[in-house]
Amino acid sequence: MTTANLRPILVVSHTGRDDSIEAALHVINQLRLAGATPVLERSERDDICAAGVETGPVLLLDEDITAADLEIVIVLGGDGTILRAAELVRRHPAPLLGINLGHVGFLAESERDDLDDAVHRAITGDYVVEERLTLAVAVEQDGEIVYETWALNEATVEKASRERMLEVLLEVDDRPLSSFGCDGVVVSTPTGSTAYGFSAGGPVIWPTVEAIMLVPLSAHALFARPLVVAPESSIGIRLLQRNAGTGVLWCDGRRTFELGRGAHVIVRRSGVPIRLARLHQGPFTDRLVQKFRLPVTGWRGDGK
Numbered sequence: 001m002t003t004a005n006l007r008p009i010l011v012v013s014h015t016g017r018d019d020s021i022e023a024a025l026h027v028i029n030q031l032r033l034a035g036a037t038p039v040l041e042r043s044e045r046d047d048i049c050a051a052g053v054e055t056g057p058v059l060l061l062d063e064d065i066t067a068a069d070l071e072i073v074i075v076l077g078g079d080g081t082i083l084r085a086a087e088l089v090r091r092h093p094a095p096l097l098g099i100n101l102g103h104v105g106f107l108a109e110s111e112r113d114d115l116d117d118a119v120h121r122a123i124t125g126d127y128v129v130e131e132r133l134t135l136a137v138a139v140e141q142d143g144e145i146v147y148e149t150w151a152l153n154e155a156t157v158e159k160a161s162r163e164r165m166l167e168v169l170l171e172v173d174d175r176p177l178s179s180f181g182c183d184g185v186v187v188s189t190p191t192g193s194t195a196y197g198f199s200a201g202g203p204v205i206w207p208t209v210e211a212i213m214l215v216p217l218s219a220h221a222l223f224a225r226p227l228v229v230a231p232e233s234s235i236g237i238r239l240l241q242r243n244a245g246t247g248v249l250w251c252d253g254r255r256t257f258e259l260g261r262g263a264h265v266i267v268r269r270s271g272v273p274i275r276l277a278r279l280h281q282g283p284f285t286d287r288l289v290q291k292f293r294l295p296v297t298g299w300r301g302d303g304k
Contacts, residue, residue: 007036008059009122010070010094012085014077015047020101023076023112024048027119028055034123039065041088061088070094072122072277078102079153079195083252086152086274095129097122097277106194106291109279118279127277132191133210133231136270137251141263151251152274153192155267157237157259158184158217164245170214171236172229179240180221184247187235187267188213191274194291196253202226206284212269235267 009031013024025048028038039059040048048055059065067089075085075098082098089096099118100108110118121127137155139147159166169179188197190205193213198204202215203226210231216224229235239247239259247259259265289296 006059006065007123008039008065008070009036010039010061010067010073010085010088012041012073012075012077012081012088013044014081014101015044015051017077017101018051019112020076020081021048021051021053023099023101023115025053025055026115027074027076028058030116030119031123032056034120036071036123039070067092067094072097074119074122075099075108076101078105079107080253082107083152083254086252087254090134090150090274091272093275095127095275095277097127097279106287107191107276109277121279122277127279128281130207130276130278131273132207132276133189133212134270134272134274135187135189135212135251136268137249138266139249139257139259139263140266141260147249147257149251149255149257150270150272151192151255152189153195153252154186154188154197155265156184156186156196156250157239157265158248158250160246160248160258164243165220166245166247167240167243169236169238169240170216171234171238172214172227173233174236178221178223180216180219180224182216182219182221182224184217185237186213186215186217187237188215192252194288197226200226203228204288208284212267231269233268237265237267239263239265 014020031038042060073096075082098108099110135151137149165181167181170177186197190207193205197215200215211228214227241261243261249257
């Protein structure tokens with residue numbers, strides 16, 4: 001039997017939560033009934049079994065099958081679980097379908113109550129694929145690249161110790177913009193503009209807008225406003241030699257690298273987007289209203 005005939009579908013869940021494990025088992029059974037083949041990471045399969053339940057026969061990712069062979073990825077959890085799933089299939093064609101079991105869940109496409117419908121549509125291919133801009137992140141030290149990674153939401157340079165401020169020089173397109181002391185700097189995609197960048201006071205950027213956002217954190221400067229630059233621009237963050245402490249780079253809150261004095265963090269658009277499976281084609285305005293529970297009482301439509 002060929003891989004296509006197997007119809008392998010990866011299930012990623014938050015195995016630290018009972019409701020997520022329950023949802024994962026339900027999805028696995030639904031996939032089998034529909035003639036698809038459920039796929040799990042070994043660590044996730046072991047976590048589910050450790051919770052006292054059995055998954056039944058599944059394929060194991062990177063052992064029985066590769067990410068390149070996956071048809072789609074069904075993700076059960078919040079945005080953090082979706083970001084973890086994105087690490088697994090980046091550079092491969094399988095899109096991510098998020099079903100929110102967390103709180104806000106901006107990256108998710110459906111809620112827990114719509115689980116069966118979402119799984120049915122994943123199996124039947126009743127979705128459209130949307131590509132989201134991601135960031136390529138590099139750290140240069142003494143003229144050499146010492147670390148490279150990527151981000152779907154944001155890359156953040158933060159101070160490593162609570163009591164010491166970071167002294168940074170910001171660059172846009174290889175030109176100096178400003179230097180100041182701060183707690184850190186967030187460089188965000190439009191997708192991440194409703195995450196850390198939003199909490200730090202940055203604007204919400206519609207996902208269809210191609211841009212990169214920069215938000216200083218608690219900066220001691222007159223000119224330290226959020227900036228939105230072109231998607232092909234590069235952002236540079238230099239940790240000045242006069243820093244008394246060190247910094248740390250975080251990407252999507254998952255991948256981290258320590259930054260010494262003189263480190264140069266360079267953030268650009270990545271050539272590898274993330275693919276999201278979309279079930280609903282409503283305007284992003286409606287998603288904002290729903291996720292943030294914004295008050296729209298009194299709106300009558302048609303400009304009235």
